[in-house]
Amino acid sequence: MLQSELEKKMTTQAHQTAYVQRCRFAREGATTYLGHLDLMTVFERAARRAELPILYSQGYNPRPMMVFALPLGVGIESTCDYLDISLECPYDAGDFAKEMNAALPEGLRILSAKSIPEPKDSIMSLVTTASYRFEAKGIRPALLKAMEKDALIVTKMAKGKAKDTDIRPLLLAVKSEQDEDADVVEIITLAGSANNARPDLILQSLKQYCGLDAEIAENARVVRTGLYAGNYPDTTPIEDCPVRSWSDS
Amino acid sequence: MRQNPLPLSRADLMKVESPARYVGGEVNAVVKEEMLEELEKTGRTSFLRFAFCFPDIYEIGMSNLALQILYHVMNEDPHIACERAFSPWLDMDALMREKNVKLYSLETKTPLDQFDVLGFTLGYEMCYTNVLQMLDLSGIPFYSKNRGENDPIICCGGPVAYNIEPMADFFDIVMMGEGEEMILEFCEKVREYKLSKETDHPMTRAELLRACDEIEGIYVPSLYECSYNHEIGAHLRPKYEDVKTMIKKRIIKDLDKVTYPTDPVVSNMRVVHDRTYLEVFRGCIRGCRFCQAGFVYRPVREKSVDVLCEQGRQLEKNTGYDEMGLLSLSTSDYTKFPELAENLLETFEGHHTSLSLPSLRLDSFSLDLMEKVQSTRKSGLTFAPEAGTQRLRDVINKNIREEDIFSSLRLAFQGGWSTVKLYFMLGLPTETDEDVIAIADLASRIEKLYFDVGRETGQRMRRLDITVSTSLFIPKPFTPFQWEKQDSKEELIRKQKLLKDHIRSRNIHYAWHDFDSSVWEVVLARGDRRLAPVLLEGYQKGLFYDAWDDHFKFNQWLEVLTSHGLSVDDFARAFSEEETLPWDHVSVGVTKKFLLSERHHAYKEETTASCRENCAGCGVACFGVGECFANRDAMAKEGGES
Numbered sequence: 075m076l077q078s079e080l081e082k083k084m085t086t087q088a089h090q091t092a093y094v095q096r097c098r099f100a101r102e103g104a105t106t107y108l109g110h111l112d113l114m115t116v117f118e119r120a121a122r123r124a125e126l127p128i129l130y131s132q133g134y135n136p137r138p139m140m141v142f143a144l145p146l147g148v149g150i151e152s153t154c155d156y157l158d159i160s161l162e163c164p165y166d167a168g169d170f171a172k173e174m175n176a177a178l179p180e181g182l183r184i185l186s187a188k189s190i191p192e193p194k195d196s197i198m199s200l201v202t203t204a205s206y207r208f209e210a211k212g213i214r215p216a217l218l219k220a221m222e223k224d225a226l227i228v229t230k231m232a233k234g235k236a237k238d239t240d241i242r243p244l245l246l247a248v249k250s251e252q253d254e255d256a257d258v259v260e261i262i263t264l265a266g267s268a269n270n271a272r273p274d275l276i277l278q279s280l281k282q283y284c285g286l287d288a289e290i291a292e293n294a295r296v297v298r299t300g301l302y303a304g305n306y307p308d309t310t311p312i313e314d315c316p317v318r319s320w321s322d323s
Numbered sequence: 324m325r326q327n328p329l330p331l332s333r334a335d336l337m338k339v340e341s342p343a344r345y346v347g348g349e350v351n352a353v354v355k356e357e358m359l360e361e362l363e364k365t366g367r368t369s370f371l372r373f374a375f376c377f378p379d380i381y382e383i384g385m386s387n388l389a390l391q392i393l394y395h396v397m398n399e400d401p402h403i404a405c406e407r408a409f410s411p412w413l414d415m416d417a418l419m420r421e422k423n424v425k426l427y428s429l430e431t432k433t434p435l436d437q438f439d440v441l442g443f444t445l446g447y448e449m450c451y452t453n454v455l456q457m458l459d460l461s462g463i464p465f466y467s468k469n470r471g472e473n474d475p476i477i478c479c480g481g482p483v484a485y486n487i488e489p490m491a492d493f494f495d496i497v498m499m500g501e502g503e504e505m506i507l508e509f510c511e512k513v514r515e516y517k518l519s520k521e522t523d524h525p526m527t528r529a530e531l532l533r534a535c536d537e538i539e540g541i542y543v544p545s546l547y548e549c550s551y552n553h554e555i556g557a558h559l560r561p562k563y564e565d566v567k568t569m570i571k572k573r574i575i576k577d578l579d580k581v582t583y584p585t586d587p588v589v590s591n592m593r594v595v596h597d598r599t600y601l602e603v604f605r606g607c608i609r610g611c612r613f614c615q616a617g618f619v620y621r622p623v624r625e626k627s628v629d630v631l632c633e634q635g636r637q638l639e640k641n642t643g644y645d646e647m648g649l650l651s652l653s654t655s656d657y658t659k660f661p662e663l664a665e666n667l668l669e670t671f672e673g674h675h676t677s678l679s680l681p682s683l684r685l686d687s688f689s690l691d692l693m694e695k696v697q698s699t700r701k702s703g704l705t706f707a708p709e710a711g712t713q714r715l716r717d718v719i720n721k722n723i724r725e726e727d728i729f730s731s732l733r734l735a736f737q738g739g740w741s742t743v744k745l746y747f748m749l750g751l752p753t754e755t756d757e758d759v760i761a762i763a764d765l766a767s768r769i770e771k772l773y774f775d776v777g778r779e780t781g782q783r784m785r786r787l788d789i790t791v792s793t794s795l796f797i798p799k800p801f802t803p804f805q806w807e808k809q810d811s812k813e814e815l816i817r818k819q820k821l822l823k824d825h826i827r828s829r830n831i832h833y834a835w836h837d838f839d840s841s842v843w844e845v846v847l848a849r850g851d852r853r854l855a856p857v858l859l860e861g862y863q864k865g866l867f868y869d870a871w872d873d874h875f876k877f878n879q880w881l882e883v884l885t886s887h888g889l890s891v892d893d894f895a896r897a898f899s900e901e902e903t904l905p906w907d908h909v910s911v912g913v914t915k916k917f918l919l920s921e922r923h924h925a926y927k928e929e930t931t932a933s934c935r936e937n938c939a940g941c942g943v944a945c946f947g948v949g950e951c952f953a954n955r956d957a958m959a960k961e962g963g964e965s
């Protein structure tokens with residue numbers, strides 16, 4: 075058994091119940107430049123400053139029980155992300171959000187929290203789909219062009235090795251807007267641990283195949299706008315997903 | 324909060340490693356809104372704008388206590404706005420030059436050349452060239468003499484500032500000693516100067532510097548003339564009659580009363596020492612003869628347990644860190660150490676906060692304590708005998724006896740510890756091959772003890788891991804060894820090899836320190852004003868980040884040094900007791916006479932008792948506080964009662 079699984083098992087054995095706050099949060103400003111691990115630490119420290127009754131894992135190196143729905147890459151803002159924070163006792167969700175927000179650094183905000191029973195399915199496993207908004211000169215026509223291609227082969231770095239991969243199958247749809255602003259576009263993509271569309275790779279493909287200027291692509295503002303469960307187009311925002319608890323059979 | 328926009332684009336930030344270093348936005352960072360309002364309305368401000376500069380990367384600077392203390396002290400003042408700036412890493416350095424972006428403060432993204440003061444904290448000599456980098460990236464002239472009325476005042480402080488001579492020509496102001504009070508007195512003078520510019524009688528920069536010379540602890544390098552001569556050494560003469568001839572360091576008398584930052588800035592990204600610090604006392608009772616800190620921080624002044632516990636509680640709450648380090652030179656010498664440690668552990672009970680303890684003098688109490696403290700388990704036991712034989716330990720006055728090491732280790736091994744780290748120095752004065760070989764011998768006797776304990780107790784023993792680390796002796800100013808030579812590189816390499824050849828067990832690992840940087844450190848530590856052009860030329864040839872082994876280019880430095888008619892030996896040689904040392908115009912309270920007598924005791928292999936056992940009369944009692952009087956008071960009291 076992996077150390078993490080072992081710790082999780084020990085935790086659930088020691089505490090019959092964890093009282094989970096499912097949080098929807100946003101990030102912008104300076105905190106946009108934090109990597110995923112740093113972001114976790116920031117939430118942990120905020121919860122500690124707020125003196126909230128965070129539940130820790132058991133074992134040799136206790137960690138706060140916090141699960142993010144999907145890591146947020148460096149440089150990506152968000153208006154709608156999720157994390158589950160486990161507490162030792164029931165807590166009013168409104169108070170929880172308020173107290174966390176008073177302790178979080180500027181740029182990070184909990185938009186809403188919801189008390190849920192300890193979920194049987196990890197919040198990570200729910201995520202199938204994400205939406206992103208790109209803002210850059212001429213990005214809408216470029217992305218629409220990309221959607222017409224059969225394949226979009228880009229090179230991604232994984233474990234220090236360059237690997238070619240086709241990201242076209244990960245792109246589901248471009249949201250249509252009334253004003254059709256050429257410089258803003260929102261896209262729905264596959265997301266989650268199995269098939270995940272990385273916004274930087276999308277921009278790379280626009281640069282490579284759709285004539286988007288390199289500098290414009292690099293300076294594009296990227297905002298994650300939603301995370302969903304279910305199969306596209308029948309998707310549900312994560313906060314609306316029913317929670318299967320351990321007591322459900 | 325209101326601030327200037329970041330001068331770098333998203334694409335720029337995405338190109339560099341760890342962009343979070345360059346964006347600020349941390350919890351507890353201070354932005355003075357009132358100042359921004361003033362600036363917005365009138366384009367100027369009556370606030371004194373102070374940029375606290377750390378000449379190394381963000382992650383290292385954010386772990387620096389001096390930065391956190393002085394940042395806090397200044398921002399508490401209603402007339403000062405202190406912001407932070409760090410050395411940009413090489414990738415960002417190149418980018419800023421390419422895009423013509425000036426180095427800016429993290430709080431309001433203001434270019435540093437728009438500040439009234441840039442203050443550098445200097446913790447180690449190898450960061451000197453990064454000071455030059457930061458000035459360069461700010462577009463500020465390097466030499467003090469080339470700066471004019473519109474340039475910021477450039478000042479510094481910190482432990483290596485006691486011999487600032489190699490960098491003296493670059494600074495307008497140097498602060499000697501503890502800064503909490505001095506920096507405010509200094510800021511007040513600069514603010515007067517700043518405000519006077521709006522009046523009919525503006526003060527000049529030269530007048531400001533003269534006025535600063537009146538502040539105790541402040542050294543204004545440009546007010547002195549300097550000459551060198553092989554017989555008499557460095558000679559520093561005041562240019563004017565009323566300039567002080569001796570600069571005496573400042574200390575804080577009562578640490579319980581001085582402001583301590585219980586709400587330090589908490590980095591968003593993870594940094595080198597990701598923990599909060601509680602400073603327990605200043606000074607050290609021990610007097611190891613090689614240790615600069617042990618002399619320059621005297622006298623010992625402790626905080627009370629009550630104050631410490633309250634500060635510890637607040638620090639934990641205000642930062643959210645899950646680890647707290649106790650910071651002092653030899654922390655377990657704190658008179659009420661058990662009480663403090665237990666109190667803090669109680670405060671943290673159930674919070675998943677760990678206390679990180681410094682190397683302790685192990686006895687059954689501390690072993691029990693260490694059991695409770697998770698972080699020590701991970702890192703193992705640490706001892707710093709510094710020398711292999713008792714003879715050499717007596718020479719350096721390192722008060723640690725082999726019996727004590729062995730009895731502590733016996734207890735620890737019985738308790739299940741299996742990782743031991745041993746720290747030594749090579750190249751100490753009077754060292755012989757016998758002393759070097761004794762290091763290997765000590766390690767193998769510890770190995771034997773481990774297996775003996777296993778046999779005696781019958782417990783199952785884990786794999787033993789002993790690490791022997793050696794660093795190189797560096798003769799530092801303000802120590803009894805300030806006159807000593809440094810061994811030549813060849814000699815040091817020979818000794819290192821000798822030691823390596825004598826370590827044969829696979830349970831014992833040998834780790835050593837890079838030679839070249841230790842040699843350069845001596846040059847900088849004992850250097851004088853002749854080095855300023857050397858440092859500047861080296862920097863301009865691309866030599867900086869010298870504190871980073873990968874970026875330190877010794878051979879290139881040697882070339883620059885030689886081209887200026889200097890050699891390593893000018894600074895690594897034995898200084899004569901008669902010559903004037905480059906730092907003789909500074910007083911840390913400890914007298915030169917005392918240092919000299921300690922040197923002679925060393926040669927006679929005579930130890931000196933700790934301040935707590937017996938005051939050796941080092942001279943620091945002139946400050947009138949601290950440990951120096953604790954004993955006398957106690958003795959007087961006893962005498963009075965009997």
Ligand code: SF4
Nearest residue numbers: 934938939941944951
């Ligand atoms: S005056 Fe005496 S007690 Fe005080 S620091 Fe010096 S040696 Fe120690």
